[in-house]
Amino acid sequence: MGIGLKKKDVLLALIILCVIGFTVLIRTYIGGAGANRVVIKVNGAIQGVYSLAEDREIEINEGTNILKIKNGEADMVEADCPDQLCVNQKPVSLDHESLICLPNRVVVEVESKEESEYDAVTN
Ligand SMILES: [Zn+2]
Incomplete structure (x- = not known):
């Protein structure tokens, strides 16, 4: 027993x-x-939506800014703006965190996968 x-x-x-x-x-x-993803906007218009789960480099605004996605984080690695503030920002990965390049009018914002507002754009 x-x-x-x-x-x-x-x-x-x-x-x-x-x-x-x-x-x-x-x-x-x-x-x-289906991890968080980044919504890239140039001049207020959505240029693309990318999953943070996939490592990649994205040219934004025809190459004025280069965003790198690695290990679930998005980081602005290159920009031709004079202030370089976006490049110096910390990588973002959490919902509603954002990278902003004011001179180039580029906004990279993290959104959680639950929001499906931009599905029409990705698909
Ligand atoms: Zn910048």
Whole structure:
């Protein structure tokens, strides 16, 4: 009886571990694919929407600004503006954080995946 209970406990622990592992996996996988994204606006018009889950470099405004997405963060790595304030800004990754380049009228804003306002643009 005692051994039986132990086996049950082990089995239960294994199941719990599996469920936890599975949840983490799903979260990493699906959550990663549908992670926060950045909306890039030039002069108030949406130029593009990009997922933060995919590492890439994006030319904004025909190359006046270069945005780099890496490890779930968006960072302005290059800009031809005189102040370079956007380049010096910290990378953004959280909902409603933004990178702004005033001289070039470029705004990069993070939005969470729950908002689907811009789906028509991406699709
Ligand atoms: Zn700038």
